[in-house]
Amino acid sequence: MAFDAQAERKFNIVGTRVARPDGIDKVTGKAAYGADISAPGMLHGRILRSPHAHARIVSIDTSAAEALAGVKAVVTGADLAQPEDEGFADVAINCLARDKVLYDGHAVAAVAAKSKSIAKQAIRLIKVDYEILPHVTDVDAAMKPDAPVIQEGRALETVPAGMSQNVTTHCQFGHGDLDAGFAKADKIVERSFKTAATHQGYIEPQACMASLGSDGRGEVWCCTQGQYMVRANCAAVLGVEESQLRITSSEIGGGFGGKTSTFIEPVALALSRKSGKPVKVVMTRDEVLKATGPTISSSMDIKIGMTKDGRITAARGELRYSGGAYPNATVDMGAQAAFAAYDLEAVETVGWNAMTNRPKEIPYRAPGAPTSIYAVESVVDELCQELGLDPLDVRLMNAARKGTLSSYGPTFNDIGLVATLEAAKAHPHYAAPLGPNQGRGLSCGFWFNFGGNTCVSLNINDDGTVGVVEGNPDIGGSRASISMMAAEELGVPYDKVRTVIADTSSLGFNDITDGSRVTFAVGLATIEAARAAINEMCRRVAKIWDIDADAVIWEDGCAKPAGPNAGIHPPMTLAEIAAIAGNTGGPIAGHHEVNADGAGVSFGVHLCDTEVDPETGATKILRYTVFQDAGKAVHPDYVEGQMQGGAVQGIGWALNEEYIYGTDGRLQNAGFLDYRVPVASDLPDIETVILEIPNPGHPYGVRGVGETPIVPPLAAVSNAVSRAAGVRMTELPMSPPRLLKAMTG
Amino acid sequence: MVRVKLWGSLRALADGEEWVEVEASNFKELLDALAEKHPGLAPQIKRGVSLALDGVIYREAWFTKIGPENEVILMPYMVGG
The missing domain is CATH 3.30.365.10 (Aldehyde oxidase/xanthine dehydrogenase, molybdopterin binding domain)
Incomplete structure (x- = not known):
């Protein structure tokens, strides 16, 4: 549906800041959130999880748990269907493992009991005999030919023969003559980067109440980003027809992509089917961090050539992502997005996904793009530093615009990157003075939208x-x-x-x-x-x-x-x-x-000022401004909220958040005390500048705004820290110990 | 005839071709013709692909009209968060 052909349409309500209905x-x-609903006769479900990163399940003895007074049902993977479809099959074995546990926290069995305390007691009575297997949690290690194999036979046909079976995905995008492009460069920078897996960090843990009767009809109340997705997954995993399941989504306490799959709903339904009672399951924070999906961890190599006056002559990236113990396509998105902000004659991005003994990756705002763009924007910034060029002018000089052959294939139509960069350049933030130990970073960001x-x-x-x-x-x-x-x-x-x-x-x-x-x-x-x-x-x-x-x-x-x-x-x-x-x-x-198409791609530019403490390596965010082409901003408060929220989550990704695994493959920081998200006292007011460039694919010119804002912060913060600290940072998060080590050599 | 550009890692499954020419007037015909001409592409097409038509990305939409004058790019199926 095309943009309404009305010259300067006057909106009466769209574009105002009306009271929010919730x-x-x-x-x-x-x-009413996921955990807020109860029912007569309701039981409480609890899930037993693997303490091992990788192990074969030799046997599960549930007899003692079943014999405990107050326990009404115990289920294992054997109580779920085995869907033929690979996607549903992955959901099923992620909800309850069958032959192997694939990561620390993988669900193995579940009980339903009359009280939470009985349920907790019962899962301790379940005896699981494990044969511990070698594990791997690092993506580079997982790609080595002799790495422990997480799952066999999962590689797509595009993966060359002879690689580790952990490698499931291979992609390549680009155009032009790289050798000729690099030969034209006055300066080439080639760097390797690593980023840690981070969690979406929603405040509300996954929670549901489910009922499945002997007549095969079921009801689920749950916090989710997609009730129809829950229905499809539950139907496949329980082996029932979709028409027999009614799924109601609760109010949701954050999702950010993390609630686009199911972890507990099929388990609650299976417990209900066995017990004949409604069953409520509420995850703990420990379970959320261990067993729901964080984003990918990555290892990347970026090489960019530039002339003395700032023109990029060639660019190449190689991305190695791990989305945990299951195949996923996130690297496809990261590889396509990596160089999207630039008008390049020669560019290539190669991507790989490898399985590791980590929880199943679930999308996190603009999945795949923040990491690849972090690496690219870091190298662009370093080239600007090395050549003594203004980083905003260089981005304007190389910016993708209408008619640019994008790095991922199509030719761009009208896009808002140049306008966004110009807005950043004109903003007082860009000209504000900096003090000692302070640095300013900027980054472009891109997302497709659909x-x-x-x-x-x-x-x-x-x-x-x-x-x-x-x-x-x-x-x-x-x-x-x-x-x-x-x-x-x-x-x-x-x-x-x-x-x-x-x-x-x-x-x-x-x-x-x-x-x-x-x-x-x-x-x-x-x-x-x-x-x-x-x-x-x-x-x-x-x-x-x-x-x-x-x-x-x-x-x-x-x-x-x-x-x-x-x-x-x-x-x-x-x-x-x-x-x-x-x-x-x-x-x-x-x-x-x-089935709507024509969503229109989106660009953003972030400016970040930081101050680093040379004695501790701690970083303070002094000032942060987000510029984004939002199309028509229907409710500017919410648009600004998306821009601010993305920036804050990206700041956390850049500075503190990470999944830390021990040598035993177990997650070391499964709680918000040790997995540190930014809090209000860590942050300045996030300034926002909305650019309203109409999307031609929508009658009011609306385009998506929710994902682009998390793309630029990683590089904007890293570039600011690198300039403030006087050392180029290439690994996230830039936690104080890591930064201090880099500063002190 | 319509020319469609494959992303790099698919080319090995299409006799090394970057651009494939097939007879098609809409996306469905294009995908069917691609899978028939290069059976190695069929698994990817079955799993899901996106198509960009003159710069606009479509995730599905079988019956979108295309012609020789259009820029048609095969892309991975878009996912988001």
């Missing part, structure tokens, strides 16, 4: 209000944005519209809330649903006025006569039409179902 519920504690499968139902209520039913959990303010777009299109006040999230039995299929898709795709479908309702209202009014339907137009929330033969009729408001809907043909509604 605000009161959230601040008063009324909002649309996807979407259903919306819009109901005109008989009192003149409007109900919108959509199928995507609201993780970033989408209920407000959807209501705003419906109100804008219908011409009614925002507070006359209420948007709710449907369960899986109440609305057709919707893709997950991911890919920065919801405001774009659900918004697009909402506008179309509103237009369908308007057409119906105009048709009803035409009947009342006894004129042709095309002689009635919709304007300012009213049906009005238009055209030479329409006659003179007083406008009819939406409320007036709704009040007599029963007389004119029945309820009025609009629907739209679409």
Whole structure:
């Protein structure tokens, strides 16, 4: 659906900062999250997890646990189906291991009991006989031919023969003559980088309550980014039909991609099926960090050549990602995104994914892009330093723009990178003075965005209000944005519209809330649903006025006569039409179902000032500004929130957050005391500058904004720290000990 | 005929070709023709791919019209968080 061809459309509601519909519920504690629902006779589920990084399960003896008073069911992997589809099969063995445990924290068995304490006691009575196997948690080590093999036979056909079986994915993108390009360079920098796996760090742990009766019908209440995805996974893993499962998404306490898979819902259903009772499972923070999905860990080599005046002549990157113990395609995304900000004659990115004994990677905002772009932007910054060039001018000189052959294949249409860079250059932040031990870093960022499968139902209520039913959990303010777009299109006040999230039995299929898709795709479908309702209202009014339907137009929330033969009729408001809907043909509604495309890529630029303490290696973020092409910002508060939140998560990734494994392959820091996310006192106010360059693929010009903001911070912070410390940093996180070591040699 | 560009690691499965020319008027015909002409590509196509048409990325959309005048690029299936 194309951008509405209206010169300078005036919006009445879109672009304003209306009250958020979930605000009161959230601040008063009324909002119902995953753990907030209970049912009569409900049992409490608890999961036993592997203490080993890699081991064969010789036997599981559940008899003592089953004999404990108050225990109503015990399940193991044998209680789940074995789906043929590889994706579902991975979900199944990740929910409950079968033959092997693949990482510290891998689920092995689960119990349902009358109380939490009995459940906790019962899992200690389950006896698992393990045959411990060699393990590997480092991606470079996992790619060596003699590395312990995590899973056999998982390599895609693109992986060359002879590599370790841990290598599952190989990709390559690019164009041009690299040798000729590097020969033209005055300066070439080649560096290797490593980044640690980080967790999405949502505040609300995974939680669910599930019921599956002997009639095969089930209900699940859970915190998720996609209730339809939960339904599909549960149906496949339990061996039941999707129509028999109704999944309701709770209010969600953060997701950031981390709630785009299932870990506990099939287990809770299996326990319920066995016990005949509803079962609630709530993960602990320890379980969340050990057994849900962090992002990838990486090892990367980047080589870039540049002329004395700052023109990049050639660029090459080799990325080695590990998404834990299962294959994944995140490196495809990282490899495509790595050099997307640049207009390059010669570029190549090669990517590999290797399995390691770590938890199954789950996407984290713009999966794959932050790490690869961190490495690229670090080398660009180092070249600017070496050649004495302004890093913003160099990026402007080399910026991708309309007509650029992108590093991942297509030729760019209208994109907003140059405008974003120019906004950064003009901002006072870029010219502000710096003091001793302080440095300024910048980075470009890029993300694809996409649309996807979407259903919306819009109901005109008989009192003149409007109900919108959509199928995507609201993780970033989408209920407000959807209501705003419906109100804008219908011409009614925002507070006359209420948007709710449907369960899986109440609305057709919707893709997950991911890919920065919801405001774009659900918004697009909402506008179309509103237009369908308007057409119906105009048709009803035409009947009342006894004129042709095309002689009635919709304007300012009213049906009005238009055209030479329409006659003179007083406008009819939406409320007036709704009040007599029963007389004119029945309820009025609009629907739209679409697989939306045309989301439009997005660019951002981040500026970061840091101060490093030469005695401790500690880094303080002094100032941080985010510039982003957001398309039309439907609700600027939420857009700014996305930009600030991405920056903060990226700052954590850059400075402190990491999965630390011991030599025994066990996670050493599975708690928020030791896995340190930034808190408010660590941060300055994150300034934001929204650029509204309309997306031609959306009627209001909307594009996704949720993922791009986490892409630039890693390099922006690293470049600032490297300049402040006087030493080029090549590994994340730049924790105080690591930085101090680099500074002191 | 439509020319479609393959990403680098697929070329070994397509007799080393970077650009493949097939008879197709929409994405579905294009993907079917690619899999028929180069069976080594079929597993990847079955798992899922994206297609960029004149710079706009589509994840599915079988019936999107294409012609010889379009830039058509085969891409991995987009995933997000």
